[in-house]
Amino acid sequence: MLRLAVTTSSETFERMRDPLAERGIEVGHLRAKRFALDLSTPPTESFDVGFVYPTREMEGGVVTARHDIPWVNTREDILTSRNKAGVIAALKQSDIPVPKSVYVSNPADESELVETIEAAGLDFPVVLKPNSTTRGAGIAKAHDPDSLSGLVDHLNLVHDYRATGDKSYLVQEWLPNASDYRVMVLDGQVVGAVERRLSDSARADGRWKHNVHRGAEAVGVDLPKRHRALAEVVAAELDIRYLGVDLLESDGRVVVSETNARPTIDDGAKYDDGFFDRLAALIERVAKKS
Template sequence: MLRLAVTTTAETFHRLREPLADRGIAAAHLQAKERAIPLTDDAVAATPAADDDTAVTEFDVGLVYPGRLMEGAAITAGLDIPWVNGREAVLTSRNKSGVLAALDAADIPVPHSVMLSNPVAESAVVDAVAELSFPVVVKPNSATRGVGVAKASDIDSLLGVVDYLDLIHDFRATGDKSYLIQEYLPDARDYRAMVIDGDCVGGVQRRLPDDLAEGRWKHNVHRGAEATGVDLPDAHRQRAERAAATLDIPYLGVDLLATDERLVVNETNARPTIDTADKYDDGFYDRLAERIRETAENRS
């Protein structure tokens, strides 16, 4: 069987293990953080599989490049494996401002956005939102899972949020000193479309349950939202496919916001969580298995 390294032990790992095993791919956990990583040996130290004591020392292919890029470089050098979505794909998707700029240049609708690169004067922030209507959304450029995302209802609230970002960016060790300010789309429906090798293979709509919805607006699953499988309209599928093609990422989660008048790509994720199979199109795991095999076969 093809040996697949998976660098997460969360829901994705447990959901994909059995379906991929049925297709000749043995998935095992590769711990890429919170451990000692040998740098001068011929191989990375053995890592136990997620649910037993079996030591896994060799892999044929990985899904996907570790989220911590420094550890990922050491792990990859030690194992010498190709990744479904390598370092460049993860870097591309993680840079929210770069994604939005690339998609806008390709005439793919995105929210009206501006990136601020600290340090900037307060007047620069005020000028940056001159063409936007409040409320606006403020978000770190490279964070995930909705971490640090805030909504500002007026200029004073916005400058208050920016003050906190300035404090974080003042630390010399902070690598990314940028953030985005975006238009807020009220009552937008939030979708995650999954794209594999250029084809949308289904998606989910993310909603807050009734007991959490009052006064809240974020739809991140990690913040309590529920992902419900939906039959995505053709327009949503085509927009997600165009986004993946523009970014040249073979396996991509594309976040869409839809109102009655607009459909925009809000973010992308090259390390997407895999939901239960019934929330995707028939053949989802066949397509995923094919992408994994092709990655292994095309290694340089």
């Protein structure tokens, strides 16, 4: 039986274990952080292939070298997707619809930032988004130049305090009343999608972030062909085999807001028939190429 290394022990591990076992793939947990490791001692477990490269680059390099395994989503895939501004720039170059965006290498001169925002045609409110964070961390909305200035001051203070590698962020257009979709693309084909919805009470309280980790509900949806085709084009452009593509739809306009090369596997009811068959086939192909 083929052995697949998975470096997370959370929902994705549990949800993929039994379906892949039925298809001849044993899912095992490969610890990739929070350990003390004797590098002179060979690993006690062996794997044929890894699922997604670990979140921490240095630990990922160590476990990859020790186990000598290829990854379905490689280190390069993770770095590409994590760089939100890089993704926006690449998609824009290929005429793929994205939000109007300004990239800020922090700290930047405030007057230069305001001038660039105006030149980009951005109107208030605008959304500030750290370039490399996940789960909606650090995202804020500025309603006017004064609140923008306050948020920039906050970002400067946080970046000075924390030992963070990426100090950059994005300023993006605000899309009112946008529908928020996470589309799963597997080996070039859309295999399912969810709409991330806020409850009426949350909206009444002024909440607007659609991240599931912030309380939104992920509801399985049947996407229009236009949305599916867009997500597949994005995965092809970035050349990532297992990718979550986030789409925002507002006033008939659909844009790619960001991507995730470490998307959580949801419950099976939210995916198309054959999802795990396609996933197993991809894992087997990557393993055979090594």
